[in-house]
Amino acid sequence: MSFLKRPNDVLFRVLVVVASTSLAALCLLVIYSVVMRYVFSDAPDFVEPIALLLVIVIAMFGAALKVREGGHIGLDSLVKKLPTKGQTAAAWIQHLCLITFAVAVFFGCLEMAMTTRGDRIPILGLPEALRYSIPVIASICIAMFSFEHLLALFAKKHK
Template identity: 85%
Template sequence: MRFIKRPNDVLFRVLVVLASISLAALSLLVIYSVVMRYVFSDAPDFVEPIALLLVIVIAMFGAALKVREGGHIGLDSLVKKLPPKGQLAAMAFQHLCLIALAVAIFSGCLQMVETTMDDRIPILGLPEALRYCIPVVASVCIAMFSLENLLALFVPKQN
């Protein structure tokens, strides 16, 4: 299990740092925008597109982090009533569904990256594809974390 756990540990820490920095930056950006708008009557144009990118980072990386921790939405009340083998099957099915979702997100967003590479985000001038690169990275993380959790179901725990 170490072959996947160690890289996922590093990936997890990187995502925590990036999501945390994005959340802090978003908070500061919103405060700046509010002060500029209501105190100085001069709303900056660049705040909204940057805030949108930060929200995408927070949401997608946060989702990947919760997959690693096993904190995603599930029907625990139903699964807990199943016998142990049924619980194992349900959890395995859940992780397989998450991997399938990650593949779908990866595929769809990769197509959008290719389609929007030449377009620019207004005001910022950055490639529109940047909005879709974030979910591509997050989907790889979701798949890696789900695979780790899936393998952990079938590997005996070591003390």
């Protein structure tokens, strides 16, 4: 199982840095925008499209990070009342559903990225496909983290 754990550890650390940096940048960007708008009456045009990209990064990478930590939305109160085998079955179903979700996001966003690759984000001039590339990366991370959890469940079962 270490063949997947070590790369996932590195990937996790990278996602933490990227998501944290994006959150800090978003905070600074909003403060800058508010000061420019209300103090200097000069609202910068570029703030909104950059903020949207940062929010996408924070949300998608944050979701992947919570999958790795096992802190995603679940029905813990119901699962905790199940017997041990039921809890294990629920965990299997949960991670299989997450992988299915990740595959759907991957292919849906990949198609959108391919469709919009020639378009540009207004004001920034960046490719519109960038908006859809972020969830593609996050979906790969979600699938890898869920697969790691499934391998851990499988290893635990065979001990």
